[in-house]
Amino acid sequence: MLNKIVFLFFFAFLILIGFENCSSLGKSQYSMNKIQAENYLTAYGEHVFERESCKSCHTLHSDKQNATTVSLDGFGGKYSSNWLYYFLSDPKKFMDQPKMPTHVHLHDKLLDKSTFGEIVEEKGTKRQKRKFDRTWNKLMLQADELSMEIPLIKSGNPDRTEVLALISYLQQIPSTPSKITVDSLIHVKLREKEQSWDNFVLDENSITMQVAQLQESIENGKVLYAANCASCHGLKGEGGTGPNLTDEFWLNGGTDLDIARTIIYGAVKKGMLSWHFQVNPTEAGELLAYIKSLSGTNPKNAKYPEGVKN
Ligand code: HEC
Ligand code: HEC
The missing domain is CATH 1.10.760.10 (Cytochrome c-like domain)
Incomplete structure (x- = not known):
């Protein structure tokens, strides 16, 4: 009998934990596996990427690139964060007649806690609020860490703006399997030429x-x-x-x-x-x-x- 009661309590406990996780990480519109991986800044950046309509000119699938969309497939790591900071503020510095518009307003727009709350769908309970506060603090640390890679941002005076979130997002865009295949085919071809x-x-x-x-x-x-x-x-x-x-x-x-x-x-x-x-x-x-x-x-x-x- 005692065994059964202990078992029941244990079972109820498991269900509770399950619910807690579901509700805090629930059906948010952004990829919650990123949040789980503690890339809070990246998750925020994904939100900025959507909000600024980057997708009207960019695709994340090299297969879908066409005359009007530029592929950012596998973009992560292609350039330094410092380069991106410059580029997003003034593409004209890098090319003659860029079609890419400036996004310098993101360099002034501070990361916003309530926006982040919406991104992770913050819930009302006290416990979840505390958890959310910790998450937000981590995001701030991630922003400070990233700004160290960008000498342009005055050191000692971290500038926690949305451009950092966007850079964090851009820096992790992975290659799709088809991009990897194409890249490795190019590699094999070059290798064959070399061997010839x-x-x-x-x-x-x-x-x-x-x-x-x-x-x-x-x-x-x-x-x-x-x-x-x-x-x-x-x-x-x-x-x-x-x-x-x-x-x-x-x-x-x-x-x-x-x-x-x-x-x-x-x-x-x-x-x-x-x-x-x-x-x-x-x-x-x-x-x-x-x-x-x-x-x-x-x-x-x-x-x-x-x-x-x-
Ligand atoms: C009006 C269309 C348009 C919009 C909106 C746009 N871009 Fe671009 N972007 C381009 C084009 C076109 C290029 C290629 C360079 C050029 O011709 O300007 C480019 C280039 C880039 C590059 C460099 C790519 C490389 O491989 O060198 C990055 C990164 C980038 N854009 C990010 C963004 C982000 C992030 C946003 C949203 C905040 C955005 N773009 C919004 C049109 C756009
Ligand atoms: C990035 C520019 C560039 C590209 C691309 C290029 N070349 Fe050249 N090529 C040069 C330059 C510059 C010279 C002169 C080198 C020198 O001063 O000795 C040259 C020299 C040559 C010469 C010797 C000319 C002479 O007067 O001795 C030949 C032949 C040649 N290139 C063929 C080619 C072929 C074939 C290709 C394509 C497979 C090619 N080049 C691509 C820039 C280029």
Whole structure:
């Protein structure tokens, strides 16, 4: 009998604890698992993200990115908190004509206890009030901790504003599984390209030089060139940041082998990167074929000659 009573009390106790947890962490609109993980500042930041309509221009799923939405999938850790603090106040400092509006008002808006109460759906009982006060104090500490990472905020005078919550939220946006897959595919591809250069020796018999002799390589080379090289050498090879590739003058030597060497190994110190990791030996040959096909085309706006005549 006594056993049964003890058991019943124990059972009632369990139910009570269950209820308490349900009611304080109940059906709030924000992801309560974050609150449980004690990322109070992050939870507040999620609220700011919703309230400021960031979602009208941003998606958290790279799959859903389109012409009007910019993906923040996996954004966490991409930049420092200091960078974000600057960027959110004045995107113009970072790009010419940003579409991203300034959110400098968040730098002045203090974190607000009653707003936070709404976020976690604070309940009226005394016990829950005490719990909520502790939670709020923790949030304040988290804000102070984050502001240490932001030298711009005067030290010793913590500035507990909503921008900190937003930064805390942005800094933890994880990658979706599909973003992780895409990233790792890119990684594997780069690794494969890298490996394709193992044991490679650049000479007349190398695959690069043989591919470069083939007429049909020019078309593939043209596509690779437009994607990787035109930004610096011009779409028609006329030159820009990089030298004109259509004339007879060469800075790094003008034989086929010289040009192949520059394409593959770069002229790193002088602004031309090594293309080693982005192309494989066959593609390097296709690029060479295309560049050779440009010789003497004399495009419009051709850049002045540089280097030595071949
Ligand atoms: C009117 C549309 C719009 C709104 C609203 C908007 N953004 Fe943006 N945001 C952009 C665009 C577009 C970019 C890309 C850079 C550019 O062109 O300005 C961007 C860039 C960013 C970046 C940098 C992304 C990167 O990978 O470099 C972050 C972070 C960001 N926005 C956060 C936010 C947050 C947080 C909010 C809400 C407080 C917000 N944005 C509201 C349009 C918007
Ligand atoms: C970021 C800009 C940039 C990109 C992108 C770039 N290049 Fe260059 N390239 C340069 C610069 C700058 C030089 C001149 C280096 C020097 O002064 O020796 C150069 C030199 C060269 C040369 C030698 C020219 C000479 O006169 O000796 C070749 C060939 C060449 N690039 C091919 C390519 C190909 C092919 C690609 C794409 C796979 C490419 N470049 C992408 C900037 C670039």
